[in-house]
Amino acid sequence: MEPGRSSIGDLAFPLTRSELVRRIGSPLQRRRFRRARAAVVVSTTVALVAALVGGVFGWPHLVCGTGLQQIRGECVGVNDGSHSFDPGLAWLTGRIHGMNTEVERLAARDDVEAFRIVLMTSFSLEGDTDLGGEQIMRAVEGTYTALMRQNGFAETGSGVEVAAEESRLFQLHLANEGSVQQGADVVVQDLASMIDDDIPLSMVIGQSSTTTATEEIARELSELSIPMVAGSSTSTTINNVQSPGLIRAAPNNEDFAAALRDHLDRRAESDEEPVRGPLVADDNEADVFSRDLADQFRTYLDPYLVQKSLTFHGSAGSGNTTVYFDHITDEICADPGTNAVFFAGRYSDLATFLRSLELRGCRASSGLPITVYSIELGLLPDMVRSYSGAECEPADDDAAPEHYRLVQASAFDPSWLDEDAWRPAGFRDYEAAITQTVRAETHSTSAPEDFYNGYSLIYYDAATIAARATLLGFEASDESTVAASVRNHLFRVTREPTGSGRLDYLEELEGRVTGRHIPILSSDCSVEALDADPFQTPDVPYDELYPDLAD
Numbered sequence: 001m002e003p004g005r006s007s008i009g010d011l012a013f014p015l016t017r018s019e020l021v022r023r024i025g026s027p028l029q030r031r032r033f034r035r036a037r038a039a040v041v042v043s044t045t046v047a048l049v050a051a052l053v054g055g056v057f058g059w060p061h062l063v064c065g066t067g068l069q070q071i072r073g074e075c076v077g078v079n080d081g082s083h084s085f086d087p088g089l090a091w092l093t094g095r096i097h098g099m100n101t102e103v104e105r106l107a108a109r110d111d112v113e114a115f116r117i118v119l120m121t122s123f124s125l126e127g128d129t130d131l132g133g134e135q136i137m138r139a140v141e142g143t144y145t146a147l148m149r150q151n152g153f154a155e156t157g158s159g160v161e162v163a164a165e166e167s168r169l170f171q172l173h174l175a176n177e178g179s180v181q182q183g184a185d186v187v188v189q190d191l192a193s194m195i196d197d198d199i200p201l202s203m204v205i206g207q208s209s210t211t212t213a214t215e216e217i218a219r220e221l222s223e224l225s226i227p228m229v230a231g232s233s234t235s236t237t238i239n240n241v242q243s244p245g246l247i248r249a250a251p252n253n254e255d256f257a258a259a260l261r262d263h264l265d266r267r268a269e270s271d272e273e274p275v276r277g278p279l280v281a282d283d284n285e286a287d288v289f290s291r292d293l294a295d296q297f298r299t300y301l302d303p304y305l306v307q308k309s310l311t312f313h314g315s316a317g318s319g320n321t322t323v324y325f326d327h328i329t330d331e332i333c334a335d336p337g338t339n340a341v342f343f344a345g346r347y348s349d350l351a352t353f354l355r356s357l358e359l360r361g362c363r364a365s366s367g368l369p370i371t372v373y374s375i376e377l378g379l380l381p382d383m384v385r386s387y388s389g390a391e392c393e394p395a396d397d398d399a400a401p402e403h404y405r406l407v408q409a410s411a412f413d414p415s416w417l418d419e420d421a422w423r424p425a426g427f428r429d430y431e432a433a434i435t436q437t438v439r440a441e442t443h444s445t446s447a448p449e450d451f452y453n454g455y456s457l458i459y460y461d462a463a464t465i466a467a468r469a470t471l472l473g474f475e476a477s478d479e480s481t482v483a484a485s486v487r488n489h490l491f492r493v494t495r496e497p498t499g500s501g502r503l504d505y506l507e508e509l510e511g512r513v514t515g516r517h518i519p520i521l522s523s524d525c526s527v528e529a530l531d532a533d534p535f536q537t538p539d540v541p542y543d544e545l546y547p548d549l550a551d
Contacts, residue, residue, distance in 0.1 A: 068176075069186060074124055076183025078175045078190040085123035085176050088133060089140065092438070093174065096144055099153060100171045102160045107199055113168050114199045115470050115482060117463065119143050120175040120187060120206030121231070131208050131232070132348075135455045139231065140174070141444065142456035143205060145437040146463035147172050155437060168474075170467055171199055175206070181213045188220050195226070200482045202470040204228045205462045210235035210289035218243040225484040227469065229462045230511075232377055232455060235292040240511030245487040247469075247511040249462035249503075251518055251537060253289070256375035256409040257296035258542055259518035259535040263409075263527070264304055275304045275371070277340030280328060282314035282349065290314055293375065294344035299549055301342055301373075314349045323349050325356040332370065333362035341404075343374040350374055351381050357404050369402040375409045378454025382406050383523055387414050387452070392525035406523040411500070412454035413519040413534070424517055430460055430499025461498040468496050506539060514539040 064075035065083045075085060081097030084090040107114035119140065125133030148155070152164030175191065177184045194201040204226055207214050210233045221228055222243040230238055230248035234256070240246050251259075264275055279297055282290035298305065310328045332338055343350050354372065362370060374380065379387065383406055386392055392414070416423035417431065434456055438444035451457070472493065473486030490511075495502040504514045519534040520527050543549050 067190070069183075071178060071186070072180075072182045074176070074178045074183070076176050076178045077186050078118060078173050078194070080171070080173050085174065086125045086133075088125045089123060089137065092137065092140055092144065092444075095155070095438075096140075096172050096174070098160050099144070099148060099151070100173070102153065102162070103151065103169045103171045104199065106162070106169060111167055113474065114171060115169070115202040115474070116171045116173055116194060116197065116199050117143075117147065117202060117466050117470070118173045118175050118191060118194075118204045118206075119231075119459070119463075120177060120191075120204050121208035122179045122181075123174060123176040124179040132453075135232075135453050136208075138450070138453055138456040139208070139459040141434065141438050142458065142460035143463040144172055145433050145456075146460045147467065148437050149433055150464070150467045168471055170470070172463075175204070177207070177217075181211065181217075184213055184217050188217060188224075191221065191226060192224050195224070195481050195483050201226065202473065202482045202486050203466040205231050205459065205466055207231065207233050209233055210238055210292070211286050212288060214238065215242070215288060218246055222246065225479070225481065225487050227473075227483060227487040227490060229466050229469075231459055231462050233289070234375075234377075235289045236296065237288055237292055240490075240507070245490065247465070247490050247493075247505050248513055249465055249498075250377055250458045250513070251409075251411055251516055252512055253293045253296045253375070254300075254542060255512070255516070255518060255537050257293070257300040258546070259409040259520065260297075260373055260375070261300040261546070262535045263407075263520045264301070273339065275340045276306055277304070277338050277342060277370070278306050278332065279309040279342045279344060280353065281309055281311050282345035283311040284314045287314055287346070290345045297342050297344050300546070304340065305342065306338070312345070312349070314345050323352050325353045326360075328353070329356045329360045329362060332357075333360050338370065339368070340371045340373060343372055345374075347374075347376050347380055354382050354404060354406070360403070362403050370404045371407055372404050373407050376454075377411045377458055379410065379412070379414065379452040379521065380406060380408050383408060383521055384449070384452055386523045386525065387449075391415070391418065392521075394525045402524070405526070407527065408521050409518050409535075410454065410521050411516065411518060412451070412457055413517075413521065414448065414452060417448050417451060424499070424501035426497045426499050426501060427457075430457065434460070457499050461500050461503065464498045465493060465496060465503065469493050504539060509539070509541065513537060 064070050068075045068077040068079055068083060080100045081093040084093040103114050106112050122131060123136060125136055147170045151169050152166040154161045154163040175187045177187050191201060191204065204221060208231060214233060215237055218228060218238055222245050227245040230246060232250060234250055234252050236252045236254050279294060281294035284290060310331065312323060312325060312328060315323050332341060343353060415421040416427050469486050469490050472489040474482055476485055476489055478488060479485040491505050491507045493505050495504060500516050502515055514537050516537045517534045538545060
């Protein structure tokens, strides 16, 4: 008997084929069996490796759904509303998906042209984004409402109703770049692939904040001939010179600084004590917004600044929410000649700075609080508590002395919500559209306070401008793509009616918007009478208005 083979008496029955071959089969049969077994092992190993690789590279896409991928725990990319990005946005993105579906259905008709506008920002309501969840939600609301109006659509509570026959329709897609812009490259690639879609990309609205990554993305979109309306990104470094094809809906930092200069110059005519104080500036290299704002303050507010600036490292872009101002507030409070502070930083860091002033007890005994000057699109957090409905309520005379008063340049004034107040042309139509289009949801805009951060107004205006520019570019059709044609005709948008009045664009102003009002608001209502005629962004370069800027 050959070695390794068993006699029949040693076998246990019933026998499997493999056991029979192994025990008593011929050498040829046994070789074939070993080869088959080896092949099974190899194929199983290959399958496991493939599954592992597929899991590593495919899982981010499977988790997030079609067209999106997961980077650092967030789903990034461009979406039509079928994915909400954040549970808190699900009710709103569902409506956007319904609008987009209706546009796609109508676009199948020969007499209808459809275009795609993309809102690019962070959609993480609770991430490390520089925007708060309330700001993001209102920005999406404003954009959606403007395009619903452009389409002639109405909401029925259960879907979209075509209330008016329009031959030019708009879809709204949402581009999530992530809370710290980790998905920006993915978004740019997605946008580039949408230029020649059946419903082509015509314009991008974005971005939400200004960092070095924001500047790079604006340049990349410009190189792709994709036009952009800047939303809440207010740095002057984002402009039509650095990124041809870019205009803005909101005031930029220069506009805000000039509005504060106008306010201080008028106040100086009646005040006995001149305003003097340090610039408190964020030196975070990644935060282009804050560094640009500091530059604009130095340029425009120089007559009111003391020589020494005080700096801090802000939290923008890093996810670091701990910023300490103790050394700064100690120095400010110790100088009796300082009656003002000019804050160039993010609103989140400003709130921390104001708390530090409060805890320090600065000027509590003198009864003359320090005035902190800053800027924001809507009401800063510490400003909101001074307003009830649309009216500013001064502090009670019997209340404890204030450690500071807050004065800000804004793109929105709560008094515009008052029936008897002056307001920009178009604001009442905007307010009605917002409250009617996004009604019947507890999250949606329904009370005056829901308008206070200004984001729904700014993004409503941005979407209105984007739609108008799209139509002008499509009618001209002087390029191979709709996006490139729109890019050529941005400065034909003139006297466009928005929620903030009739806005103009002049090429020589580098994409800066003109005709927008910038009210000055205060936490103690002390500037209401002074600014009954608010500052309006001019249609000439600022150096023509302020000849001393060159020096």
